Amino acid sequence: MNAKSRPATLNPGDGSISQTTWRPLRRASVRWTRLLPWFISAGLLAWLVYRVSPQELARATTLVDWPRLALATVVLVLCLYLWDAVCLSWLFARPGRPLPYRYALQARGNSYLLGAFNYELGQGMLAWNIARVQGIPVVSALGSCVLLAYHDIGVLFGLGLLGSLSHADVRLTGVPWVCGAGVGVLAGLPALAHVLPVTWSQRLTTTRWGSSLHAWSWRRSRSLVVLRGLYYAVILAYAAAGLHLCGVPLDYRVVLGVVPLVLLADGLPISISGLGTREAALLYLLAPERPAVVLAFSMFWSTGLVVGRTAIGLAHWGLPACAAWLAGPGGEDAC
Numbered sequence: 399m400n401a402k403s404r405p406a407t408l409n410p411g412d413g414s415i416s417q418t419t420w421r422p423l424r425r426a427s428v429r430w431t432r433l434l435p436w437f438i439s440a441g442l443l444a445w446l447v448y449r450v451s452p453q454e455l456a457r458a459t460t461l462v463d464w465p466r467l468a469l470a471t472v473v474l475v476l477c478l479y480l481w482d483a484v485c486l487s488w489l490f491a492r493p494g495r496p497l498p499y500r501y502a503l504q505a506r507g508n509s510y511l512l513g514a515f516n517y518e519l520g521q522g523m524l525a526w527n528i529a530r531v532q533g534i535p536v537v538s539a540l541g542s543c544v545l546l547a548y549h550d551i552g553v554l555f556g557l558g559l560l561g562s563l564s565h566a567d568v569r570l571t572g573v574p575w576v577c578g579a580g581v582g583v584l585a586g587l588p589a590l591a592h593v594l595p596v597t598w599s600q601r602l603t604t605t606r607w608g609s610s611l612h613a614w615s616w617r618r619s620r621s622l623v624v625l626r627g628l629y630y631a632v633i634l635a636y637a638a639a640g641l642h643l644c645g646v647p648l649d650y651r652v653v654l655g656v657v658p659l660v661l662l663a664d665g666l667p668i669s670i671s672g673l674g675t676r677e678a679a680l681l682y683l684l685a686p687e688r689p690a691v692v693l694a695f696s697m698f699w700s701t702g703l704v705v706g707r708t709a710i711g712l713a714h715w716g717l718p719a720c721a722a723w724l725a726g727p728g729g730e731d732a733c
Contacts, residue, residue: 435516435669442674443697446681450690458690463643467698470643474636475706481632482506485625489542490528501531504714511711514704515670521547546626548584549619550665553626554658555580557634561654569685570655577659633661637699644695646686656683664700671707673700 447455480503487502505527513520525539532539555577562573637660638653663679664672677696686692 435667439669439674442669442678446674446677446693450693454690455694458688458694461645461691462694462698464698467640467643467695468702470636470639471699471702472706474632475703475710477632478629479503479506479510479707479710481629485546485622485629486524486528488625489546489622490532490539492532492534495532497528497532502528505531507710507714509711510707511715514707514711516667517665517671518667546622549622550626550630551662552581552584553623553630554662555584556623557627557630558655558658561651561656561658565649565651565655567649567652567655569652569683573655573659573683630658630661633657640695640699641692644691646688646691646695648684652684656680659683671700671704673697673704676700 483499483503483506486506487497487499490497490502505524508527509520509524512523521543522540525543526536528534529536529539558573559577559581562570562577634653634657637657638648638650641648641653657680660676660679660683664676666675669675676699677693680696681689681692684692
């Protein structure tokens, strides 16, 4: 068999085969990856509605104080938006190069347009905005975002451990073990860094990803834990108030033990802004007597976050364009 009659193989190194075969396959893979969270959210919600029955869910909507719950959701979105900017302004401040609060607020608002549907894309947009303002590499800003997520996970595990140990409820039986293990692993990672060879840690801090660790200290970690603890305290207060408005009486310690695990579940990058995963985790961990009411509340919670953050994102992207249009001619198309 000569070279001309030899069958073509799917080798990424072959120019023509790569262009005609591998690139469409990669594009199809990217499309499916983007659509997968939508399918997971829709599938989980359909399954949960089927479990509680559509009739029960419709009946549950008549038992919820919707006006007060809507007001509480608006307050939640605004408080998280404003306080998150405080955390970002503190986290990305550098010696002699602070990050003003209004720039942190703008960076967070700009990221909401993507982050309302995809957390990872939102954090990427946040890192890009802050890197542009602070004059640092985007990779370095992403490294700080990873550091923030690391502390967030630790705060949620710590809150869940605190709530589960302070109240003997059958629903919290396994929570101390899960949260305790999470806290132990996260606390062990910095300790492991002291055991590793010094050259390894030095090499990490000299990279763009690890540059944020160069001046990091336990004192800064404690400060960030306090800041993020207040951030999640707002969500815990909203969850407790929302369940109360829905007529679901719960001890605040149960809320403290369960909701952090719910937030960890809805932070997984497998759904749209936690839609579906939040509802499934809340129903599983709470095991409520009236699951339809809790499902209705959780769906409103998820939808309120998506709508509220999208509105903030649109305002941040649209208002500057409208201001440019008002400032003079030639800006009509921008608005």
